[in-house]
Amino acid sequence: MIKRYLFFVQQPYSFAILRPLQTEILSRGDEVVWYLNGKNVSINSLNNDEKYLTSVEEVKSYNPIAVFVPGNIVPDFFPGIKVQVFHGLEYKKQGHFVIRDFYDLYCTHGPLTTIPFDKLKEIHKHFEVIETGWPKLDPYVKNYQKVNNSKPVLLYAPTFSPSLTSALDLIEEIKQLALTNDYLIKVKFHPKMKQGWIKLYSEFKHDNFEICDADNIVPLIQEADVVISDTSSVVDESLIIGKCVITYKNSQPQACLLNFDKPENLTKMVKQALNLTPIQTQSIQDYVSQVHPYQDGNSSIRILEAVDKVISQGVKKKPLNLVRKYKIRKALNYFYLK
Structure with a gap:
């Protein structure tokens, strides 16, 4: 059965982060589409062979099993588990370890991020933490000269x-x-x-x-x-x-x-x-x-394996967090509960 995935993007640097993941998804015969949100990104940044959606209705019809995000927020009403892959490795910046109640899975990069998120998991109990490495680096650490x-x-x-x-x-x-x-x-x-x-x-x-x-x-x-x-x-x-x-x-x-x-x-x-x-x-x-101890260029593979694991386990119920849910609905001009 073909698996469908979605990339939710709000910043230009997200393209380089997610494209190695896209390559791995397509190599398996599965599908992936992009959803660009906000004034900072444009479909002009997409390659000719990259598919994209432009409305919430299209996303719901597409029905992805997972939504990958290198940012802080994601529409909770999009189908699929929500996966945080992070916009960078700079764990020292303010906000890196803030739990915003959007995500089912945090794909961490190494012990310096995995250990703190594991501690947060014990407190919040509604998400999984799996160390995978960062997909952006896949093409660059493998066979680099x-x-x-x-x-x-x-x-x-x-x-x-x-x-x-x-x-x-x-x-x-x-x-x-x-x-x-x-x-x-x-x-x-x-x-x-x-x-x-x-x-x-x-x-x-x-x-x-x-x-x-x-x-x-x-x-x-x-x-x-x-x-x-x-x-x-x-x-x-x-x-x-x-x-x-x-x-x-x-x-x-x-x-x-x-x-x-x-x-x-x-x-x-x-x-x-x-x-x-x-x-x-x-x-x-x-x-x-x-x-980031991984120098094998296989972080994208580990991320997809982590997604399969979380889906098989079943997602956990997240807090309501009505304020954040209202803000993301306002941003996408979508005012339904689901």
Whole structure:
């Protein structure tokens, strides 16, 4: 019997997270469709062979067995179990462990997320937690080989949060790195970054400086020799792919990061990142084993197996949570109970 799945998407970064899962679903002869919600996403981001639905009625008729979401909310009135796959690996950010009573299954990435969610499961008792790994990384950790760049490529990927971003503090230092002609600087902004801040960077023109617009940052991380950030999900994604990461005023600095708090020290940190000691390399490996130990590229397989397990067990009754249910109905202009 063919299984039907649905992807509920509200942000551009969701496409790269879910497409490896789509590949696995289709390889099994099953079906999957996309449902895009909100002003931040458009059907123009879908590939020509990707199917999508545009109404609640179509979703109900399609009747998926599971709805996958890399975000905080999902329509409770959609058919199928609701599966949280997460929008990033940055477990340190506020809200990562908030239980919103929408989900039947949390697919965690490694011990640092599995253990806290297991504790929450014992408290709330209406969802399952299964460690699977993150589907976004599947194509990139399997058979990955580092590219030899003619000059070191530095990827700068600041977060958008005004209280955490390095975008304003480091702009002059980033320019100076490009001007040395020793490095190629690539900049990738978060979709929610303030346009005024992006403009400050886009006004700078140099052969060694490029602003990248692609939705998926992982190929940029793969190409880079060093990643520069602050407190962002990009940090963990980069570490897992084996990159050294420099962070500016990281909210929770750890041994696996080269953290600094004075902009003028950035050049020194770059030189250090390009010449890591064995101890620093080991600290990165130790951290990865806790955040995302899976390097086999099979997280999508484990997620689908987890879905089958939860469905066979039967879902548990969730709290009413009328306020959140009203908000999601308002967002989709759907005012029925089911």
